[in-house]
Amino acid sequence: MAWAGSAAHAAGPADVATLDLRTWVEPLDTPAGFDRASRAALLVYASTMHGLPPRDEAQLLAHLRIKRLNQASLDQWLEAERARAWRNYQLASADCRAGDWSCVGPLDDFATLGEAAQNALAGLGGGLATWHSQLTAFSQAYLTEQMRLAALFPTVSSEIATFGRHEWSGDELDDRQFFLTFDDGPGAHTEATRAMLARHGRNATFFVLGENLQARLSRDGGEALDRLYAGQCVASHGWEHRSHARWDGWQDSVLTSRALLHSTLPDSTLLPLFRPPYGQRTADSGTFFTAQGIQVALWNLDSQDWQRALDAEAIGQRMLGLMLIKRRGVLLFHDVHGKASAALPGVFAALGDAVSWPDCRELAARH
Structure with missing residues (x-):
């Protein structure tokens, strides 16, 4: 979203989510490899979202660096994003095998995914520590980017939500x-x-x-x-x-x-x-x-x-x-x-x- 030069500077991210995926040493270039990396990334993303601290309006305004907040819009986006993460993890898990740490379940909803993700990540060995740290920081920054857009919507409209079937x-x-x-x-x-x-x-x-x-x-x-x-x-x-x-x-x-x-x-x-x-x-x-x-x-x-x-x-x-x-x-x-x-x-x-x-x-x- 090219906000430079816009009257809508308020919706531009102050900190952009970045990472170095080379810390994930397995290849992504096959469906199985992509799914395994996706499962692992979604576990970190779901764990981060599940662990979002409760914040009152003043804390959210400060965290998101905005002057006004649409709490209903933010709540609606978070609910939809949790559902997407749960759905995507289910899709990524179609080829799960016993003994794969990225495979957790059964999962009835996002809450069970978030809890299972936190447990799975807590048991990771040292070889994935850098990757885990990278994905956690990335997830935190990306969630802040998106929450900011959601909190401003629809006063500042963006790609964060749609207005209809068109x-x-x-x-x-x-x-x-x-x-x-x-x-x-x-x-x-x-x-x-x-x-x-x-x-x-x-x-x-x-x-x-x-x-x-x-x-x-x-x-x-x-x-x-x-x-x-x-x-x-x-x-x-x-x-x-x-x-x-x-x-x-x-x-x-x-x-x-x-x-x-x-x-x-x-x-x-x-x-x-x-x-x-x-x-x-x-x-x-x-x-x-x-x-x-x-x-x-x-x-x-x-x-x-x-x-x-x-x-x-x-x-x-x-x-x-x-x-x-x-x-x-x-x-x-x-x-x-x-x-x-x-x-x-x-x-x-x-x-x-x-x-x-x-x-x-x-x-x-x-x-």
């Missing part, structure tokens, strides 16, 4: 299924991003800004844009990068950018999706989007690649950690930055055949 985030996808998305282009790194994807046999959905597309069209012409996005998918990110929850002209932004896309690129390249900048849109916008046949395309795996403090290695490691915990989803990157092009080859190599990367055209069809 919206989705990626939590709805099949297990071990992931889609790549890039925001804010076309920009200085779009060509390099496109070339990287081609080298690895992947494609992605590019959520473009109308003003950037118009500038590139004026400079290079339509044929160059056809070549740039050949084999990829393109959808709208609005006309300019500003909050569509605080802009009287947000509907014009959606319609004008869509018209430019349809007049510039072939229909086979375009998806009927709109991704609001910063994830911000009004709670009552569903009637408009439904009438226009547009899905609001959010995300559930945020690379934070706009953060100056994160290099490509940190971004790749962050995304691997989130993929182990979430087990499905829509990955958010930006092709106006170059870090994704450097980070993703390592992600692809680490995961091998353990997960699927469906064709970008399936993204709209699956929802």
Whole structure:
């Protein structure tokens, strides 16, 4: 979520969750290897969530570094996230074998998972101490990131929750299924991003800004844009990068950018999706989007690649950690930055055949 330069600075994470998954010495590149690493990561994540200390409103405001709190929204997100963690652990445990410390159960609900996770982790040997410490710190920081967004919602809308069936985030996808998305282009790194994807046999959905597309069209012409996005998918990110929850002209932004896309690129390249900048849109916008046949395309795996403090290695490691915990989803990157092009080859190599990367055209069809 690129919050820099936004009026919505309040929702940006003060501390970004990072880790070094090389402390997990087993490979992730097979379904079994991915599931074992996912089970272990989910145990740490569930243990951390289960052990969240009770805090009153003043303590939460200080911890999350916000000025106002929507307790109902926070509680709703925590309940949903606990259910997701329990479900994901069940999926990761399908191939469990006796004697594997990452296999615990039977588990009736999240509470039993949290308790079992704490017991399993307490008995770990010294060889996994560094990994355990890394995953615990990562889980704590990531939960704070997400709790902050939930506590601000819906006053500051974001990807943390949806407003209706016309919206989705990626939590709805099949297990071990992931889609790549890039925001804010076309920009200085779009060509390099496109070339990287081609080298690895992947494609992605590019959520473009109308003003950037118009500038590139004026400079290079339509044929160059056809070549740039050949084999990829393109959808709208609005006309300019500003909050569509605080802009009287947000509907014009959606319609004008869509018209430019349809007049510039072939229909086979375009998806009927709109991704609001910063994830911000009004709670009552569903009637408009439904009438226009547009899905609001959010995300559930945020690379934070706009953060100056994160290099490509940190971004790749962050995304691997989130993929182990979430087990499905829509990955958010930006092709106006170059870090994704450097980070993703390592992600692809680490995961091998353990997960699927469906064709970008399936993204709209699956929802």
